[in-house]
Amino acid sequence: MTSTSHSKNDTLFARAQLTTPGGVNSPVRAFRSVGGTPRFITRAEGPYFWDADGKRYIDYIGSWGPAIVGHAHPDVVKAVQDAAARGLSFGAPTEGEIDMAEAICRIVPSVEQVRLVSSGTEATMSALRLARGATGRDTIIKFEGCYHGHADSLLVKAGSGLLTFGNPTSAGVPEDFAKHTLVLDYNKPEQLEEVFRSKGDTIACVIVEPVAGNMNLLRATPEFLQTMRRLCTQYGAILIFDEVMSGFRVALGGAQALYDIQPDLTALGKVIGGGLPVAAFGGRADIMQHMAPIGGVYQAGTLSGNPVAVAAGMATLKIIEQPGFYEALSTHTSKLVAGLSAEAKAAGVDFCGDAIGGMFGLYFAPELPVDYATMMKCDKTRFNTFFHAMLDEGVYLAPSAFEAGFVSAQHDDAIIEATMAAARKAFATLA
Ligand SMILES: *Cc1c(COP(=O)(O)O)cnc(C)c1O
Numbered sequence: 359m360t361s362t363s364h365s366k367n368d369t370l371f372a373r374a375q376l377t378t379p380g381g382v383n384s385p386v387r388a389f390r391s392v393g394g395t396p397r398f399i400t401r402a403e404g405p406y407f408w409d410a411d412g413k414r415y416i417d418y419i420g421s422w423g424p425a426i427v428g429h430a431h432p433d434v435v436k437a438v439q440d441a442a443a444r445g446l447s448f449g450a451p452t453e454g455e456i457d458m459a460e461a462i463c464r465i466v467p468s469v470e471q472v473r474l475v476s477s478g479t480e481a482t483m484s485a486l487r488l489a490r491g492a493t494g495r496d497t498i499i500k501f502e503g504c505y506h507g508h509a510d511s512l513l514v515k516a517g518s519g520l521l522t523f524g525n526p527t528s529a530g531v532p533e534d535f536a537k538h539t540l541v542l543d544y545n546k547p548e549q550l551e552e553v554f555r556s557k558g559d560t561i562a563c564v565i566v567e568p569v570a571g572n573m574n575l576l577r578a579t580p581e582f583l584q585t586m587r588r589l590c591t592q593y594g595a596i597l598i599f600d601e602v603m604s605g606f607r608v609a610l611g612g613a614q615a616l617y618d619i620q621p622d623l624t625a626l627g628k629v630i631g632g633g634l635p636v637a638a639f640g641g642r643a644d645i646m647q648h649m650a651p652i653g654g655v656y657q658a659g660t661l662s663g664n665p666v667a668v669a670a671g672m673a674t675l676k677i678i679e680q681p682g683f684y685e686a687l688s689t690h691t692s693k694l695v696a697g698l699s700a701e702a703k704a705a706g707v708d709f710c711g712d713a714i715g716g717m718f719g720l721y722f723a724p725e726l727p728v729d730y731a732t733m734m735k736c737d738k739t740r741f742n743t744f745f746h747a748m749l750d751e752g753v754y755l756a757p758s759a760f761e762a763g764f765v766s767a768q769h770d771d772a773i774i775e776a777t778m779a780a781a782r783k784a785f786a787t788l789a
Pocket residue numbers: 476477478479480482505506507508567571572600601602603604627628637
């Protein structure tokens with residue numbers, strides 16, 4: 359497929375595997391879905407990064423979302439340098455944390471109070487505990503194909519029926535934890551109706567990616583989100599939007615702004631740290647009042663609200679809040695998807711794409727997938743061939759047929775054009 363033998367990437371990957379399981383610190387980086395050797399990145403700037411062999415790529419993962427203003431943006435780098443010079447971490451509060459909380463409450467429609475953490479996993483895990491603590495209930499509902507980080511209760515797949523509890527998807531998750539999680543199908547509001555009818559008063563929360571980005575990009579139907587909003591209110595359950603990916607990405611105010619639906623709690627991450635570890639969970643003040651030190655739900659973090667990370671996040675928020683930022687981002691993302699679709703059509707390849715804000719999905723399928731089942735029908739083998747052809751041409755897509763892609767403000771018309779030229783060759787290998 360690719361001529362990577364004797365490359366520095368190979369040498370580094372061999373070395374990495376000796377001291378790190380699978381050679382990577384997060385599984386999807388290992389290229390196991392697409393085959394081949396992962397590229398070890400040495401530096402990044404704007405829309406590009408470079409690997410250990412000095413090969414340049416147009417980057418369409420942007421650190422899986424955070425790099426929305428482009429890599430190494432001078433304002434963000436300066437904010438980090440200035441903050442670092444004042445000290446890296448204090449374990450005591452700083453004014454920057456207030457600034458960030460105020461910015462989140464201003465930008466994200468449903469958030470009245472917020473707590474900062476260091477990863478999306480921490481944010482969703484803490485939001486779940488809060489929902490359980492605030493309602494005094496144990497059962498949670500999630501949806502097949504949504505990813506919410508790697509907390510025990512969330513690494514669960516559907517059981518044998520709608521009302522049977524789930525099974526762990528990871529070794530090491532006790533059945534006893536999985537048995538509190540019900541897993542339903544995405545975009546099937548009738549399943550929610552049925553489950554709430556029989557178990558509504560035992561359900562602590564529903565957690566959902568309001569635009570799904572971890573089974574490729576999949577749009578929620580308005581009816582699906584409206585139904586869960588209505589049922590949660592009716593039965594006293596808490597609605598959690600996991601906007602770790604969609605927040606500040608599909609629109610400034612996230613998916614909740616796009617759909618005009620107010621969840622009770624929201625998990626944020628990725629963009630909010632601008633590339634450094636910041637995440638957050640927040641929402642209704644009356645629910646957030648259950649958090650320690652004022653309430654009974656415990657949660658803490660040595661590096662939570664870290665001053666250097668918060669500085670990177672604030673510098674990023676300042677850029678994305680500028681008027682016209684999302685219009686330009688959406689225009690470029692739509693252009694990319696329209697261009698790729700046209701190239702595929704010219705080559706006679708079954709392909710379609712979708713874009714929301716600065717996020718996109720590419721599907722080797724004749725029609726847009728509408729749920730998890732149709733998503734799984736996309737041609738993975740064709741994607742893998744296309745992925746490697748694009749990589750050879752210097753375009754780095756997510757190394758899996760079932761991940762979304764990300765565009766930054768630095769992906770201008772020239773970058774999109776260069777991507778089209780690469781795609782023309784890549785689709786030709788499939789024809
Ligand atoms: C990435 C992601 C997470 C997990 O965030 P980490 O920072 O990787 O722990 C949770 N939810 C969603 C929707 C995500 O995309």
